[in-house]
Amino acid sequence: MTSITIPDSVTSIGQSAFNFCTGLTSITIPSSVTRIGDNAFCGCAGLISVTVPASVTSIGEFAFRNCTGLTGITIPGKVTVINNGMFRDCISLARITIPDSVSRIGNDAFEGSGLTSITIPGKVYRIGGNAFGKCTSLTSIIIPSSVTSIGNYAFEGSGLTEITIPNGIKSISDSAFRSCNSLTRVSIPTSVTCIEDFAFCDCAALTSVNIPAGVKSIGRNTFKFCAGMKAITVDSKNAYYSSLDGVLFNKEQTAIVAGPGGISGNITIPDCVKSIGENAFAHCKDLTGVIIPNVVTSIGKEAFYGCSSLASISIPYSVTSIGMGAFANCHSLMVITVDPHNAKHSSLEGLLYDKSQTAILQCPGGKSGCITIPGGVTSICEGAFCGCTGLTSIKIPSGVTSIKTAAFQGCTGLASITIPASVTGIWSAAFAHCTSLTSAHFSGNAPKMGVNVFRHTASDFTVYYLDGKIGFTSPEWNGYKAVNEGASK
Secondary structure (H helix, E strand, O other): OEEEEEOOOOOOOOOOOOOOOOOOOEEEOOOOOOOEEEOOOOOOOOOOOOEOOOOOOOOOOOOOOOOOOOOOEEHHHHHOOOOOOOOOOOOOOEEEEOOOOOOEOOOOOOOOOOOOOOOOOOOOOOOOOOOOOOOOOOOOOOOOOOOOEEEOOOOOOOOEEEEEEOOOEEEEEOOOOOOOOOOEEEEEEEEEEEEOOOOOOOOOOOEEEEOOOOOOEOOOOOOOOOOOOOEEEEEEOOOOOEEOOOOOOOOOEEEEEEOOOOOOOEEOOOOOOOOOOOOOOOOOOOOOEEOOOOOOOEEEEOOOOOOOOOOOOOOOOOOEEEEOOOOOOOOOOOOOEEHHHHOOOEEEEOOEEEOOOOOEOOOOOOOOEEEEOOOOOOEEOOOOOOOOOEEEEEEOOOOOEEEEOOOOOOOOOOOOEEEEOOOEEOOOOOEEEOOOEEEEEEEEOOOOOOOOOOOOOOOOOEEEOOOOOOOOOOEEOOEEEEOOOOOOO
8 A cells, every 4th residue: 555545525534544554655635524533644654745635624633643754744724723642753744834723732742753843823822741742853942922831741852942931821830841951041931930840850951040020839850950050040029939149049048949950169058048958959960068057957858869079968966857868879978977966867987877876867879898787777768878889798787677768779889688687678679770789688587578679680680588487489589589598597
């Protein structure tokens, strides 16, 4: 099958009518046709071009999805909606003409297509979620003032170099411009009141951003992985946020919301700050030092995660709360010290503990070789050794009862681990991504196991257990190769 001419008697092309007719190279659609159904030409990889007659008023969802040879198409003037996924994964589609009649662009409409440019008509009020996601050749787009809604992930991973968001938009949606790695400039209008989670995450080329006066809410990880960003500034009239030296604060400057990813050198946290927020300085790879004043009470989850140049950190006596992974994956970090007057935390040989030193909270990421955990420890906390790639051996003492979520995740140098009989629970992903880990030796009965405890370990990873210990099975246990290695010694 190469060419088809549809007779004049046909008024509708039904759902999936030519679905995955990969040998179809051309088709003549008569002016009698008014409707093209869902998936009508989906997967027609050999279809290079198609003329849709002016009589067509409706084109269904995913109608031309995966038409990988399609290079261009003109949408007729009676069509009012570019439906969901209509041109998804049309990798050769470089151009398209959208008529002025269109008022809405659906979810995934052009995701993964080859678009290099597009003009959005002035009646369009909504651009759907992921509509232009992964359009890596799309470097510029003009969004008309008629648009009042842009969906989640709308431009994620596109090739945009700059974007002006029209006035009238109230919310920049979740991940709307995430992973737009070429985006160097963005203009946020005064109408915006909310910037949602991950909105500009991983925009590596974005150097600065200005938060207008009307913004009331900024979500999690909004500017995470923006390695080139030197400053976040806030309109002085904003009632909820402020900025100082390029760092984003709440209005009163008692809480740090986010530091720009390109911040470098040593910084001193202002004396007015009481909390350092979740992911506040995460992945600030050029941050070499930070001075935390004796008024800070809270350091949020992953606050300094991935600060690969940070060599040391001192926790003042005022800190009462440190979130999971606050200093994880800091590969240059050799020592964490705690003021001896701190009522909640302590340090020993550079590791962070609770005050009683029964729980390990964080091992500095720069530690290498062998570590022996002290005998009084009963709990290894969430992410405690996460990303400690230089550790080759860890001795867990009897008395430890729980190994929590991601406790040793990413310890790529760890080859073998012995789990003492006292351990009754190992939480999810505790040893995930320990790519050199070939064996785990259990001294006691099988503990309660979370999901993916040993995910992505060495290809020959094996669980070994002692004869007579209950809860184990062989030749497989919990999805892992398991061997009974004999009587207890």
